[in-house]
Amino acid sequence: MRRRELLFGAGAVAAGMALSGCSAGGGGTPSEAPKAEDWRSQVTGGPIEAGVLTAKGTPGLTYLEQLAKKIESEVSGAEITLTFANTEARPALEQRWRGGDGLDVDYGMFDGTNPAQRIWADDGMLLDLKPYLEQNDPATGKPWLENFSPAARGFMTHPDTGGIFGVPTELSTQVLFYNAKLFTEKSITPPTTWTELMAAVEALKSAGVDPIAVTGLFQPYMGMWSDNLWLRTVGWEAANKVLVTGEGHITENPGFLAGLQHVQELRDASAFIKGFQGTDFTPAQALFFQNKAGMILMGNWLVSEMKAVIPRGFEVGVLPFPAVDGGAGDQQALMAAAQLISINAQSKNLGMALTWASRLTSVEVQTERATKLGDLSAVVGVPSPTGVTGIDKIISEASALVPREFSLSGTKVYEPYYAEIARLFFGEQDAQQTLDRLDAMLRKQHKN
Template identity: 55%
Template structure:
């Protein structure tokens, strides 16, 4: 175990071992009555987001080693639970053999990700979250940011997940290039267009983007619609099939996206560039900006030059737009507990350790993860992120739930065509209307 992990464990052990009798439970509808079950060691499997061998994974492995040490008989397996691993894991869940803890099973802001809770696959975490933390004198629930709590809670008012990190979609920029060429970080759309022109004049591609993953291109249209139309109306039209694309803000957002394309704002060759290469191009100084989730720093930690100067700002406002001009798009990486787990008290202990202020602070400093826990600062490698978070009026879910809805093949492919120059803004809007009418049946 590393020195850092031993320090975290020393700080956590006294608090969590003292409250072991207040942890635990059992799957099913009656686990509220068994929250006082003692924690016992045993085999436990937890889904994790980072791949094996990455700094993020090694951090979690150290934390797991501490759990194994404190509870004899514990053997913790960390299973990759991201991207291509999800279909196989969901098959395991359906067969009743899912991991004790897993990501991607619940999101209170997305009706398409609430069935696992509604069908009793997940432990209701409400009684645990309402227990008092002896360190703070407040319920565990109060340690999480108010912006995170809607993601944790189902429509029945019960909580089925806790956030282990936040994923905020912001505009990152190369602060050194901007400073060297006297470029102002753009706060408005017109300032963004000016920055594009100045970066091109400096011989730098303005915006890094991948052409091989449609939702990442869709981040641009998502934010434009958030500013020009508003979240609720956009989600109703693009994901929930309860609205239409009749607001003029939709045409305005697509027109602005075409503006960027026609200016040649995107990374040369982006059409065939995957997201890792696009991110690497940004950190290599080949592009001045990238609209990306806050996982950018932790994901690329090994590839970021030591002297790289990163800046972060919110997505530019659209003066005259009818949407929220300061809302922040993002999400929470949420982990849920299997109702069929044989080690629920031990799993609760893992969640408490993982979401403690000590652990979250260490992850922010060492890995670059943005925390959903109160009073944990933004990663030091992300200058400006604290200001972005404090100035945001609210946080709304990224992607509008599109990847999990029946409209997933009706929306982002059309945005990709606009990026690629295969359609203009008006044709894109017409195609979206046609596709959504067909899929939604209206």
């Protein structure tokens, strides 16, 4: 399993931290912020330290090293040090920030959708990028801000101040993959609504194909179904309030039960691969590419992760999660995660920090990363990653990108919630019983 929105280089802390040779960082006397109107003409080179998510020895890091060298050759005196900044490295890097020596450009410092990740901006430690984003990008002739999909701007923007404290270098999102060739051969309509999904389930069963590949050994992957259903039947904000912040009760909004009933509908229709309860995620994903399952709900990284087992001629189709008739939620929103880079307001070289951020999020670089590395971009006009044709259109047409799992990760509710969803999948309880058990658990955890 590759949870790309969380981890790119598992177990590579030592190797990753070794990427950093000399340290520039934001310690010392900060530079005066360039005037937004002509900041590019004010860049004079000098050292910066930029965080990266890819570990030593990976194609992703090789690409970024080449990009850094290219910028250094173009800007006299520029020196760009790349430092591993992924999950395991965060505690040490955040300690550097607290000590006044944070990276010039870093990941994990801001997310406008997550109050816990707005603290650094609230404390004045991040540069407000909005004035710079409002200036024209020489490559497009339009404001730099317009390079980014409007659906992604919730991650970038502070909801209270309107300031922009991060720009996305990569996205991950959850989509419904389907076997396009099989659907065409069997005249099955790719499902855009729940009614069409259930019709596809029956058509696939009639064709002798298990409808949906899913693992029973990783609870959050089963939970993708309840999460996305609640996104449609409840709505992200309403679900987040009940699940994460303990505002109200799960029994008070009928959309929660409706979503669980749809999960039960799939289960009772025998929609999942035979033996899914004991099938791990990799074999489950392989069954999809072996024409033994017609659909799979998964992150956009599926194709690049499984490319070694995808047979020649296999046609991958992608769709947003189906709309649910009568659902109170947003029918065009997508569960997603964005990797944002932020700039240290105390950087000694704000001009070079802005240069790195603008180049990394340029259409040119984002296109190369999509085609060469399989990265999904939040930049308008960048094609889909190789092998996932159409996902760029899904992103551009989304009404909003909202945090996956309703921002449950890291909370005390996370594990017991997904455990109850697994029990529903396994047939140990029905939708109403699942709701009742979730209600009891949430009342206990939130003390409400």
